[in-house]
Amino acid sequence: MSKPLKIAVLGFWHVHAKDYARQTQEHPGTELVAVWDDDLALGEAGAEQFGVPFTADLEALLGRDDLDGVVISTATNAHRDLMVRAAKAGKHIFTEKVLAPTVTEAEEIIAAADDNGVKLVVSLPRLAHGYTQAIRDVIGAGGLGRLTYGRVRLSHDGAVPRDGNEGWLPQRFFDRETAIGGALTDLGCHPVYLIQLFLGADPETVSATYRSVNGRGLEDNAVVTAGYRDQKIGVIEAGFASRNPFTIEIFGTDGSLTYTETGNVLRVSGPAFGGEDQQLPVPDHGNDPFAQWVDHITNDTRADDNLARAVELTRMVAAANESAAQGRTIPYSASDGV
Structure with missing residues (x-):
């Protein structure tokens, strides 16, 4: 350049x-x-x-x-x-x-x-993180068997009152008109696109439960369950009301995988891994999305995968918000948002 x-x-x-x-x-x-x-x-x-x-x-x-x-x-x-x-x-x-x-x-x-x-x-950004690639490699190698369950949790304490303040997250994040949604629409995007990456972006049903621990106008505590036609279950958790380690769990008929950001530890177990719990190495992160953007401009290329995943992320967030608003499980494929 x-x-x-x-x-x-x-x-x-x-x-x-x-x-x-x-x-x-x-x-x-x-x-x-x-x-x-x-x-x-x-x-x-x-x-x-x-x-x-x-x-x-x-x-x-x-x-x-x-x-x-x-x-x-x-x-x-x-x-x-x-x-x-x-x-x-x-x-x-x-x-x-x-x-x-x-x-x-x-x-x-x-x-x-x-x-x-x-x-x-x-x-x-978490699509480019080292643990994401390592987990994709484990799934791709088939050592977990037929996947049955995946769970990703990400939270912070931005809505928790401290020292007389209502929390470090600005109140505009709880304005329904501008923010569209609370913890799930913002922080929950990361668990959403990771579950879509690991389990697939085409669930049959979506069910969302939202709660407001601190009463600031939108949910600060959210769980979304995606049900797949092949009987997998994906669980997406996000919150502004607690600080917990970022965690990933993937289970299959032949093995299991867990990741926690505490210590950057990835563990697997099952017959394919010698029948014992093993810790796997986690590679360095790849280029972050901003650097990818600069590369696409410089090289005159289109971010095909990023844009496809961005659309499916929007579809899942819109479906979760619709499910929470209606208080019921909804079909996923037709969801477009409100």
Whole structure:
């Protein structure tokens, strides 16, 4: 790359916006040149922190000939309109998950990107983590036998009151109109796309139970169960109300696998592994989604797998939210969101 790509951050609504701004400054192939936000306070604070200009004029920013791409980390309900607008302006797009509230909107975003030659990547970072590849290798080798059950849990204590405060997670994460959903729609995306990777993205049914431990407006404690036609069960757990080790469990007719981030430990058991519990090595992480985005822009390639998984992630989140709202198990295939 002869010179860095010039990138603007659009929106500091999401807590990861600062991480992406930092990545933009640290990656040798990108340069952070501007910040926009429809919330002036958030945008101006972000621009000041990273030492770049703030603009309130989105049309002028997207019209800049020297701007190559945008990082979009606005409220979830703004994704579709903003991304389609950026795509039509010819700006490459890196975005926080979920891609959109509904599958229809997600597909409209992808179509706009394709129609305008824009490279679009959604941040699904745990797909590139070393333990994910190691687990895929174990499953692919067949040592677990026929898979019967998978469970992924991810939580933090962002909604738990501390020292007189309601929690470190901003209240905007509990606004139904802008956030679309709570713990499942945000943090739960990671367990969703991992269960889809390990067990498949085509369950027959989805059942969701949401609870609000701290009463901040949306669920901060969520469990989603996916039932598959071949009788597998996938369990997706997410929460803002407790800090637990990130864990993965995969069971089959011939063996079992567990992973915990505490110590980065991956264990397997079963006849294929000598009949005893074994600890397997966990490789280093691969390129993160931001680096993948830069590579796709540089090499003029499309993020086929990332975009397909982003659509199915949206489908599952929408189905879970629908199930929780209706208080019943729902068919998965027709779900599109609300």
